[in-house]
Amino acid sequence: MADLKGINLAMQTPFDENGAINYAVFEELIDRYVEAGVHGLVLGAGTGQHPYLTEAECNRLYEVGAKRIAGRCNVICQASALNMDEVIRRSKHAQAVGAHALMILPPYFEGPGDDDGIFEFYRTIDAAVGTDIVGYNIPQATGISISPQLLERLFQLKNFNYIKDSAGDFTVHQEFLQKNGTILNGADPTTVYALMAGTRGVIWGAANYMPAEAVELYDLVSSGKYAQALALWQRMLPSILFIWRSPYTPSVLLAAQLRGYGTGNVRRPLRKLSQDQEALLRKSLAALEG
Known part of the structure; x- marks a missing residue:
């Protein structure tokens, strides 16, 4: 089992002005994020615009990314898809190129929303792969909430060892922490409190524009230096609140560009921020x- 502790940066996918992946910038960003001390990189994350990448693009992204990372931090690849066979196919490819874990959304568009149906979905994938699975609780995007009771069942599967909780319900998050598995926080505004509560690590989009600060926050909490962690958090919080209440990915990418990380370009149908939104972000x- 991989140890996905610490800052797992939900990595942007850099595009050029025409919407093509810029692999040179991608590799440069990997080096810079690793040098900043992140513990893992999530390739093809939501912040990496996974829904708007083709399967072939994801495969190449993971091949290039895993090779560039070269064991310097954990590699987590998103293998989500609507078609069940495609999920398994994507998962096996990511596994073959060296992924330490696979992040997989539940069946998020008119799929089974009941506990038994979601469990069977993950059970089928679990039986087909030999790599750690990171489930993904993001009901505001999928319409599916993973309950603490369902999570307890899922953690009984051989490879389902993690869940990324992006719901932002801190009560449920703490209920998750009582289960016999590993919880990763994915709701930006609760990050410092989740770490203090015992969350093993985070999968964090905002780390794209403040990787060093994210690592420092984790180190301070891990060392029990809560006052210093909260002081740093107050510097991070204004932008975190902005991106959480605004178009998330365009905000993160622009923030990253403004701070020297990446191109700031989004792929259609996403749009860049308006001038007024950009002023507020700045x-x-x-x-x-x-």
Whole structure:
């Protein structure tokens, strides 16, 4: 079982002005994020615009990414898809190129939403792969909530050892923490509190524009330096609140570009922020420079 502790950066996929993946920038970003001390990189994350990448693009992205990372941190690949056979196919490819874990959404578009149906979905994948599975609880996007009771069942599967909880319900998150598996926080505004509560690590989109600060926050909490962690958190919080209440991925990518990470380009149908939104984002980022 991989240890996905710490900061697992939900990595952006850099695009050029025409919407093509810029692999040179991708590899450069990997080096910079690894040098910042992140513990893992999530390739093809939601922040990496996974829904708008083809299967072939994801496969190449994971091949290039795993080779560039070269064992310097954990590699987590998203293998989500609507078609069951495609999920398994994507999972096996990511596994073959060296993924330490596979992040997989539940059947998120008119699939089974009941506990038994979701369990069977993950059970089928679990039986087909030999790599750690990171389930994904993000009901605001999928319409599916993983209950603590269902999570307890899922953790009995051989490879289902993690769940990324992006719901932002801290009560449920703490209920998850009582189960016999590993919880990864995915809701940006609760990050510091989840770490203090015992969350093993995070899968974090905002780390794209503040990787060093994210690692420092984790290190401070891990060392029990809560006052210092909360002081750092106050500098991080304005931009975190902005991106959480705004178009998330375009906000993160622009913030990253403004701080020297990546191109800032999104792929259609996503759109860049408006001028007014950009002005507010710039204002929120100012606290990080203080």
